[in-house]
Amino acid sequence: MKLFEMALTPNCKRVNIFLNELGVELEHVHVDVRGGENLTADFAQKSLNGKVPTLQLDEHTFICESMAICRYFDETTPSESSLFGDSPLERARVEMWNRIIEWDGLLPAFQAFRNISGVYQDRENCIPAWGEESKLRVEKFLPKLAQQLTASTFIVGDKLTVADISAWILVLFCESRLELPVQQQYPTIAAWYQLLASRPAFA
Ligand SMILES: N[C@@H](CCC(=O)N[C@@H](CS)C(=O)NCC(=O)O)C(=O)O
Known part of the structure; x- marks a missing residue:
């Protein structure tokens, strides 16, 4: 493998x-x-x-x-708990959040980086205005994430799921590639981000 x-x-x-x-x-x-x-x-x-x-x-x-x-x-992989959720409702919530994070967060963030930086101009037409628009769309999405993390420690309930992993990557990407100071702007996101960063798997 x-x-x-x-x-x-x-x-x-x-x-x-x-x-x-x-x-x-x-x-x-x-x-x-x-x-x-x-x-x-x-x-x-x-x-x-x-x-x-x-x-x-x-x-x-x-x-x-x-x-x-x-x-x-x-x-x-044998495990006591699934990162995709353990009950029908939990699985639905994890799926819902993971898809929202992918469609409203990761996808526009990647489009912003690719079109503004032109990093892949050897393989696609880069349109800087589309990149700027995509960046605005990510910025519009972030308050939704911050709001959810005000209500719970993790994105879905009280344990880590794949939705947290996707969102953590989104925040890292926004800060390192799009110059968006997400943690400075949203304290609830910062607390959750640091909690995850302390896990060995995220090191
Ligand atoms: N939807 C795919 C996206 C994969 C993707 O975009 N991978 C990037 C690296 S993060 C890549 O291979 N980019 C090279 C390219 O676009 O030519 C997934 O979730 O795995």
């Missing part, structure tokens, strides 16, 4: 934190995404979306998409 990744990219970090929380160890294969290694015909054979992370299970079986990879390990 191998994980094709570029460890510093946000989706790879998201999967690696998930694997750390479960205590899963596997072989990691570096893919030079910035250099375009993921755009080669060889990588296209492995990864349906042509991106990292991509998991290889055996010679012919590959899984891409971060959440698909996390779900695979959630179901195959």
Whole structure:
């Protein structure tokens, strides 16, 4: 089993934190995404979306998409509690929050970075105005996250779930790539962020 990744990219970090929380160890294969290694015909054979992370299970079986990879390990790793939730209601809440964080937070944040910085201009048309608009959309989403963390220690109830991992990556990305001082602006997010940062899996 191998994980094709570029460890510093946000989706790879998201999967690696998930694997750390479960205590899963596997072989990691570096893919030079910035250099375009993921755009080669060889990588296209492995990864349906042509991106990292991509998991290889055996010679012919590959899984891409971060959440698909996390779900695979959630179901195959014995654990007392699932990071996707333990009851029908909890699973629905985790799914709801995780999707909202992905669609209203991570996606616009990535679009903002890609279009403003032009980091992938070798493979897509970068439109700076779309990047600025996407950044505004992330800024509009953050109060919703802050509000939720006023009501509970974690995003869903009183234990860590995959929704926390996705949101933690969002905050890290906003601060490191979009120059948005999220923790300074939102004390409830800062307290939760530091609580997660103290877990070994997030180190
Ligand atoms: N929806 C995918 C997105 C994966 C993704 O965008 N990966 C980035 C790194 S974080 C990548 O491979 N980018 C290279 C490219 O777009 O060419 C997931 O959740 O895994």
